[in-house]
Amino acid sequence: MNHQLTTTQAFWLGHLYHAFSVGQPLSHYADEQGLCFADLMTWRNRLMVQSIIVPDMHRPNRFISVEVAT
Numbered sequence: 001m002n003h004q005l006t007t008t009q010a011f012w013l014g015h016l017y018h019a020f021s022v023g024q025p026l027s028h029y030a031d032e033q034g035l036c037f038a039d040l041m042t043w044r045n046r047l048m049v050q051s052i053i054v055p056d057m058h059r060p061n062r063f064i065s066v067e068v069a070t
Contacts (some may be wrong), residue, residue, distance in 0.1 A: 005052070012043035013054065020055035 005013065021028035026044070030037040047054050 009043075009047060009050075009052065012040065013047060013052065015040060015048075016044055016054050020058060023058050025058050 011012065015029070016026075019026055024032070027037050027061065028038055029035075030040050033056070044054055044057075
């Protein structure tokens with residue numbers, strides 16, 4: 001589906017893609033860019049509802065593998 005983005009949509013979508021490209025969680029990215037994290041998430045959800053493709057969120061591994069010595 002081909003969408004013509006508004007300036008506001010393009011602004012937030014650009015931030016979402018940039019956060020994805022640098023591999024940062026959105027919360028860290030928002031802090032670094034001086035953005036409100038809640039606004040970033042709101043726009044992510046709004047764009048998805050409008051059938052605009054948004055990048056996946058970076059989610060760091062929360063668990064690490066360990067090897068138990070016997």
